[in-house]
Amino acid sequence: MKSEKIKEETAKVIAKWANKRGSLIMALHDIQNAFGYIPWVAMEVVSDTLHVPMGQIYSVVTFYHFFKLKSPGKIIISCCDGTACHLKGSESILSALQNALGIQAGQTTPDGMFHLQVVRCMGCCGLAPIVVANGETHGRVQPAEVSKLVAEWRKKAETMP
Ligand code: FES
Numbered sequence: 706m707k708s709e710k711i712k713e714e715t716a717k718v719i720a721k722w723a724n725k726r727g728s729l730i731m732a733l734h735d736i737q738n739a740f741g742y743i744p745w746v747a748m749e750v751v752s753d754t755l756h757v758p759m760g761q762i763y764s765v766v767t768f769y770h771f772f773k774l775k776s777p778g779k780i781i782i783s784c785c786d787g788t789a790c791h792l793k794g795s796e797s798i799l800s801a802l803q804n805a806l807g808i809q810a811g812q813t814t815p816d817g818m819f820h821l822q823v824v825r826c827m828g829c830c831g832l833a834p835i836v837v838a839n840g841e842t843h844g845r846v847q848p849a850e851v852s853k854l855v856a857e858w859r860k861k862a863e864t865m866p
Contacts, residue, residue, distance in 0.1 A: 715747040
């Protein structure tokens, strides 16, 4: 994903934490949910928005094993399992994704193309169940369309450096 797009997405994702003290870790969690890792440019947006020095953000990101500084795959697929998505069948979407990709949630395909993760509510419950691939939201996903989506993402991943 291009840095400008990452900056734009990050600004949206962390807007709710802008004037809240002590929200650095929550903001970083939301960023990792959105991208699958913490891009450097996202940390810069966090620094500007929450008025926290870059050094402090970097210390937090490297202290907690949960946070990743490198993208674990070319395409990060986030399957939402927040309440609304869960009620609308996110479990069967996750299972279809796992079958189509041949990996479990939290894993990366051996070719490094896809990383699959389960995330909590991503703020678009009206579109539940949702799957987000590299920041692009797919709403009202049905298990039957998962293999078509994976084929589309594979084509995209093949053109990525
Ligand atoms: S529960 Fe999935 S977007 Fe809110």
